[in-house]
Amino acid sequence: MSLAQPATWQGVRAEVQRRIRTHQWAPGDPIPNEADLAVEFGCARATVNRALRDLAQAGVLERKRKAGTRVAVNPAGRAVLRIPLIRDEIAEAGLAYGYRLLGSRTACPPDPVRDRLDLAPGTQALHLTALHSGDGAPFVAEDRWINTATVPDASRADFTVQSANEWLVRAMPFAEGRIEISVVAAGSEMAAIFGCDPGAGLLRVERQTWRDGRQITVVALTYRPGHRLVSQL
Amino acid sequence: MSLAQPATWQGVRAEVQRRIRTHQWAPGDPIPNEADLAVEFGCARATVNRALRDLAQAGVLERKRKAGTRVAVNPAGRAVLRIPLIRDEIAEAGLAYGYRLLGSRTACPPDPVRDRLDLAPGTQALHLTALHSGDGAPFVAEDRWINTATVPDASRADFTVQSANEWLVRAMPFAEGRIEISVVAAGSEMAAIFGCDPGAGLLRVERQTWRDGRQITVVALTYRPGHRLVSQL
DNA sequence: CCGAATTTGTCCGTATGTATA
DNA sequence: TTATACATACGGACAAATTCG
Numbered sequence: 001m002s003l004a005q006p007a008t009w010q011g012v013r014a015e016v017q018r019r020i021r022t023h024q025w026a027p028g029d030p031i032p033n034e035a036d037l038a039v040e041f042g043c044a045r046a047t048v049n050r051a052l053r054d055l056a057q058a059g060v061l062e063r064k065r066k067a068g069t070r071v072a073v074n075p076a077g078r079a080v081l082r083i084p085l086i087r088d089e090i091a092e093a094g095l096a097y098g099y100r101l102l103g104s105r106t107a108c109p110p111d112p113v114r115d116r117l118d119l120a121p122g123t124q125a126l127h128l129t130a131l132h133s134g135d136g137a138p139f140v141a142e143d144r145w146i147n148t149a150t151v152p153d154a155s156r157a158d159f160t161v162q163s164a165n166e167w168l169v170r171a172m173p174f175a176e177g178r179i180e181i182s183v184v185a186a187g188s189e190m191a192a193i194f195g196c197d198p199g200a201g202l203l204r205v206e207r208q209t210w211r212d213g214r215q216i217t218v219v220a221l222t223y224r225p226g227h228r229l230v231s232q233l
Numbered sequence: 234m235s236l237a238q239p240a241t242w243q244g245v246r247a248e249v250q251r252r253i254r255t256h257q258w259a260p261g262d263p264i265p266n267e268a269d270l271a272v273e274f275g276c277a278r279a280t281v282n283r284a285l286r287d288l289a290q291a292g293v294l295e296r297k298r299k300a301g302t303r304v305a306v307n308p309a310g311r312a313v314l315r316i317p318l319i320r321d322e323i324a325e326a327g328l329a330y331g332y333r334l335l336g337s338r339t340a341c342p343p344d345p346v347r348d349r350l351d352l353a354p355g356t357q358a359l360h361l362t363a364l365h366s367g368d369g370a371p372f373v374a375e376d377r378w379i380n381t382a383t384v385p386d387a388s389r390a391d392f393t394v395q396s397a398n399e400w401l402v403r404a405m406p407f408a409e410g411r412i413e414i415s416v417v418a419a420g421s422e423m424a425a426i427f428g429c430d431p432g433a434g435l436l437r438v439e440r441q442t443w444r445d446g447r448q449i450t451v452v453a454l455t456y457r458p459g460h461r462l463v464s465q466l
Numbered sequence: 467c468c469g470a471a472t473t474t475g476t477c478c479g480t481a482t483g484t485a486t487a
Numbered sequence: 488t489t490a491t492a493c494a495t496a497c498g499g500a501c502a503a504a505t506t507c508g
Contacts, residue, residue, distance in 0.1 A: 008476075021407060033492055044478045049494080060407070065493045066486040074402065077316035079412050081464060085307060169307070174254060174293070177466030179312050182459075183416050183434040201416040201434010209466070226415075231314060233410030233442070242495075266473060282474075298474045299505040358498045 004169040007043050012051035015041070020060065030070045031061075079231040081179075083207075086132045086140060086165050086221075095134030101160045103129040109145050116208050117147045118215040126154055128164050131193065137224070138193050151216055164217070168209075172216055177209040181197055181229065184222065196225045203227050240276055245284035248274070253304055263303045264294075297417065307351040312464040314412070316440075319373060319398050319454075328367030333395045336362040338443055342378050349441050350380045353447040356377045359387055361397050364426065370457070371426050397450070401442075405449055410442040414462065417455060429458045436460050 019025045031037075034052065034124045038045040052069055055061045059078060063069045106124045109117060117125055126146040132139050144164055146154045157167050168175075184204040191198040203223045209216045252258045264270075267285065271278040285302055291344045292311060296302045323330045339357045342350060350358055359379040365372050377397055379387045390400050405453075417423075417437040423430040436456045442449045 019406065027403075028404075035492085040414075044480095046479085046495090047477065050476085053494090063493065065484070066491050068492060074318060075320070077410065079314040079316055079410070081314050083310035083312055083466070088307070113297040118326060174250065175466075177310065177312070179464040181414060181436070181462040181464070183436050199432070202415060202420060203414070203416050207466075229414040231412040231414070232469080233316070233408075233412060233440075240496080268473085271488065279476095279498085282476090283495085286475090296474065297505070298503070299472055301473060389507090 007041075007047075007048050009050035009054070012037070012041055012043065012048055013054055016051060016055060017060065025071050027071050028073050030068050033068055047185060050091055067231050077233055079233045081229065081231045083179075085169065086142075086163065090132060090134040090139055093134060093139075095139070096136070098136060099130065099163050100133070101128065101130045101163075103127070104159055106148070106155075113145050114216065116218045117145060119147065119149070124148070128159055130159070132163070137222055140227075141190065141193055141222045142219060143222070144217060146217045147215050150211075150214045158233035164219075168217060172209075172211055173215055175209040175211045179208075180206045182206070190222055194224050200225060203229070205229075240274075240280075242280045242283035242287070245270070245274055245276065245281055246287055247285060249288060250293070258304050260304050261306050263301050266301055279443070310466055312466045314462065314464040316412075318402065319375075319396065323365060323367040323372055324386075326367060326372075328372070329369070331366035331369060332363065332396050333366070334361065334363045334396075336360070337392055339381070339388075346378050346451050349448065349451045350378060352380065361392055363392070363396060365396070372457055373460075374423065374426055374455045375452060376455070377425070377450060379450045380448050383444075383447045397452075401450060405442075405444055408442040408444045408449055410440055413439045415439070422432060423455055427457050438462075438464070 016031070025031050032040070034045050034048045037048045041048065052061060052063065056063045056069070057194055061069050062072050084092070087097045105127055107127050108114070108122065109125050109127065111121065114121070114123070117127060126148050128142070128144045128146070130142045130144075132142065142163070142165070146164065148155050151168070151172060153171060159167065182204050184200045186194065186196055186198055186200045186202050188198055190196075190202060191200070194202070196202075202225060205221045205223070206219070207221070208218050248251050249264070258264050265273070267278050270281045274281065284295060289296045289302075293305055295305050317325070327424045338360055338455070340360050341347070342352065342360065344357050347354070347356070352378065354360060359381050361375070361377045363375045363377075365375065375396070375398070379397065381388050384401070384405060386404060387400075392400065410462060415437050416434045419427065419429055419431055419433045419435050421431055423429075423435060424433070427435070429435075433465045435458060438454045438456070439452070440454070441451050
């Protein structure tokens with residue numbers, strides 16, 4: 001019964017996956033422990049560990065100390081959405097990138113934004129609006145608030161030449177974030193920018209980023225009509 | 234200057250990340266090889282390897298044999314979008330799940346679908362339409378095509394009691410996939426289902442899944458107005 | 467075009483730590 | 488409390504890939 005081949009961790013992973021696919025090990029079932037599998041496969045326990053750890057990270061297995069390893073009940077998929085710089089996103093679409101700063105001022109953000117920037121009432125923040133274009137045509141509109149308490153340098157940066165998008169990834173790398181994708185009806189402003197009917201549905205991506213628990217920025221990106229986000233499972 | 238602390242791979246990872254954050258190691262720069270770092274940190278090379286591999290998978294580092302390890306030029310973020318069962322998605326919203334099959338028939342799919350199912354012209358496929366509801370109100374409409382050549386059992390399954398969504402994850406686990414997110418204007422049908430104006434923008438998620446290069450299914454999910462997809466960076 | 471050197475990738479066997487049933 | 492199973496560490500070794508002379 002033993003193929004006895006997989007001396008590599010990828011081989012072990014493939015064999016384990018095969019047993020799950022064929023329901024030899026059914027969802028919810030416990031599988032043998034690392035030591036036993038190492039004996040069966042004729043490899044070191046560390047090799048089995050590497051394979052099982054990989055499958056656990058992929059969501060195929062669930063592991064707990066002492067409880068052992070079991071096949072995940074729902075092969076809960078996760079899709080990975082790439083978040084490139086807007087410049088790269090437009091370049092990947094085969095278009096020439098263009099950028100224009102529309103507005104820059106410090107002001108008191110509206111309550112929902114103030115909450116997400118973790119600011120005290122009455123505190124001001126930096127508000128930027130900008131337009132990113134592809135081959136000269138509007139591609140995505142940016143509406144951003146920056147917490148100047150967390151990123152004081154932002155007050156002195158010149159966002160007419162470099163977009164806040166690019167400035168921030170250099171100034172504050174390794175930020176954590178949260179993304180919300182929704183549909184918004186075009187107001188008169190967006191309708192004018194994108195040349196669509198007011199009320200038309202536009203794809204909106206809102207990102208909130210922070211680092212070490214300190215809020216950095218909140219940005220809403222409104223894409224031109226017909227834009228699609230693509231993700232690999 | 235050596236903190237000499239990190240005896241664990243997480244410690245090594247933290248220290249490396251700190252050096253990148255502080256631009257001690259700048260984007261594009263090569264960093265010392267594993268052996269040297271192991272000496273500096275006073276740990277085994279395997280421990281350094283574990284840390285650097287983790288950072289590489291996170292997109293922070295780029296590694297190539299012989300060429301060495303360098304700091305990634307663009308901290309290209311990736312967001313992870315959870316893809317739960319629709320049942321779970323609705324349950325997580327705190328709503329009671331409901332399901333109703335609207336239509337089930339075999340037919341020749343339209344060309345775009347036929348392409349993505351990798352079917353020869355004139356070949357038939359299984360076409361399902363269904364409605365998933367939360368607390369009795371329509372939540373998401375499903376329009377699915379199943380390649381019966383790849384999944385012959387689908388012809389005999391009863392999708393009035395179990396949604397194709399749930400049936401497929403059990404029948405064909407570990408499928409690969411591709412997801413596209415876009416906005417679609419509500420037609421008269423969707424407007425009637427969701428009680429919105431015709432032409433209103435609705436969030437649409439299209440998934441294509443396959444396994445071992447064989448196309449399984451193509452599904453378009455149209456969500457009720459106001460729905461938001463949330464993702465962690 | 468072809469070796470040689472370098473660097474990462476992975477394996478082994480063992481040992482210890484740690485969460486938990 | 489104790490035994491179990493996973494998590495991770497070490498050092499040594501070889502393989503594989505790629506750069507470079």
